Amino acid sequence: MKQAEFLNVVMPFKDKLYRLAKRLLVSSEEAEDATQEILLKLWAKKKSMANYKNVEAFAMTMTKNFCLDRLKSKQAGNLKLVHSNYKEEGTNLQNQxxxxxxxxxxxxxxxxxxxxxxxxxxxxxxxxxxxxxxxxxxxxxxxxxxxxxxxxxxxxxxxxxxxxxxxxx
Amino acid sequence: MELDNIEKLLEKYFEATTTVAEEEELRRYFSKEDIPAHLEQYASMFQYFNLAKEERFTKQLALKPKTNLYKWASVAAVAVLAFGVYFGNDYREQKQAEKEEALFAYNQTKKAFTLLAENFNKGTQKVAYLKEFEEAKDKIYNND
Structure with missing residues (x-):
């Protein structure tokens, strides 16, 4: 699978992954990292991607698991997720x-x-x-x-x- | 009439028994401007959901695999190795030839020196005869 092809498959739902990650992790930076991580994992599995009936569902589940793991490890490390979404210029959502x-x-x-x-x-x-x-x-x-x-x-x-x-x- | 319908839908909505289409209807209704006061509190909920869906993942994705780097690095390494073997061999052969030449020259020189030494020895023997002649001459002159 070529990069362009992969992007075509991934494009329609990458925002959904990001939004789910952000809902769970709250911080937009953390959510961006998580989304990137998931997309790279998918890219690494691109050969077997044709076997999945529903790549979107698969990716969403991966995101869910990844974020929950992340939250768990943060809690175990007695760290609180800190988000600094206050001074964003790019996302107009925040402003709105x-x-x-x-x-x-x-x-x-x-x-x-x-x-x-x-x-x-x-x-x-x-x-x-x-x-x-x-x-x-x-x-x-x-x-x-x-x-x-x-x-x-x-x-x-x-x-x-x-x-x-x-x-x- | 529409209000009745919306109120019913809201009730179902909070019991989580609405369909996606019915929820869509609610969202559409609450995105309008003129909402009765007693329903206004719900508006922010549905408006937020609409807004939340607008959020985008904007980070650039770096997909170029790292394996490519390894591939090119190994190609370069093999090239250097082949280069080294090829020219290294040449260099060694050249060295060998030089060594043989030097050995040959050394042997030739040695031979020449031996020849010289032999002839020199012959010369010394002849000089010994001359000495004999000298002694004989001295005897004759001293007898006088």
């Missing part, structure tokens, strides 16, 4: 989010969710995956996914309502 306070609340609320709920919410409400796909990606039972999703959505709603009623961020 900052501009609309209530949207940045949603982001912060999502940061506080348990990992599994974070991932389910990310995959469903941001990336709009089907339940079957999420099942395959996360290796979860359908009912567990629905429960996690419902909980995550309700938590976001509750916390948002709290903030709204207090009127502070």
């Amino acid at each position: 989010v900052e501009a609309r306070d209530s949207l940045s609340w949603v982001e912060k609320i999502m940061e506080e969710l348990p990992e599994q709920q974070k991932m389910v919410l990310q995959l469903r409400d941001v990336e709009q995956y089907d339940y079957d796909e999420i099942e395959a990606l996360l290796g979860m039972k359908p009912t567990a996914i629905r429960v996690a999703l419902s909980r995550a959505r309700k938590t976001v709603r509750e916390k948002l309502m709290e903030k709204h009623s207090y009127g502070i961020g």
Whole structure:
């Protein structure tokens, strides 16, 4: 497989990998590194890539595992992931989010969710995956996914309502 | 009428029983400007999801494999080695020839010196005769 071909396969979902990584790792630098790592791993496996039915799902699962491992090793090393996303010029998302306070609340609320709920919410409400796909990606039972999703959505709603009623961020 | 529908969908949404299409409808509804006050709190949620999907991975990907470097390094190494063997052999042969030449010259010279020494010895013997002649002459003159 040539480089151009590989990029064609990878292009459509590389942003999804990055967004999932960022959801889990929070720091955009960490997420960029993780995404790069995953893409390089895929590149190294390019010969067997034709055998995978769904490269995207495979890559998403790899990203999930990679990020969870990373979080685990950071915790074991008693280190907290530090993110310095404050002074970014390039990503206008950050600026837009900052501009609309209530949207940045949603982001912060999502940061506080348990990992599994974070991932389910990310995959469903941001990336709009089907339940079957999420099942395959996360290796979860359908009912567990629905429960996690419902909980995550309700938590976001509750916390948002709290903030709204207090009127502070 | 539409509001009714949206409220129902929201209820389903929080129980996680909506389909992707229904969720799409919710997102579309909440991206509009005129949202009733009692639903406004949900707007930021759906708007955030829309926004979050815009984020892109912008880092340049460096895919060129490192194996290429190894390949070229080994080619270069083999070239240098072949060069060394080829010219090294030539150099050795040249050295050998020089050595033989020197040995030949040495032997020739030695031969020449031996010849010279032999002839010189012959000369000394002849001189010994001359000495005899001298002694005989002295006897004759002294007798006088």
